[in-house]
Amino acid sequence: MKATRIIYWVSTVLVILLMLFTAIQTFAHPDHREAFARQVQFPGYMFEMLAVAKILGSVALLVPGYTRIKEWAYAGFTFDLSGALVLFAASAVPFPVTQWVPMLAGGLVLLAISYITYHRILKATTLNS
Secondary structure, eight states: OOOHHHHHHHHHHHHHHHHHHHHHHHHOOOOHHHHHHHHHOOOOHHHHHHHHHHHHHHHHHHHHSSSSHHHHHHHHHHHHHHHHHHHHHHOOOOOOOHHHHHHHHHHHHHHHHHHHHHHHHHHHHHOOO
């Protein structure tokens, strides 16, 4: 169980760092955000909304308890990363695959590891109670 907790916390912290990094970049560089939004033909406010959701989801993963909110955070992060994969893959603007697949696929793998280990810990805790 100790190894599972370590894997959970390492993967969860890495997911949170990824989400917070992208959220901070959204607010720190509004000119880049707007240029990217025009490039992919999305409204700029969409990225601001996603950045706020990433911050709230990161907090949700750190706060103990609140299993339903954590589930929504995991779902939201999955939608965000999956949507980003589709955005890059289907965009009319050529984005080199080598630039976005490793980061996003790695993010999805880390997210899956965090989610699976979270449920293993939750199941073990429920059985021991």
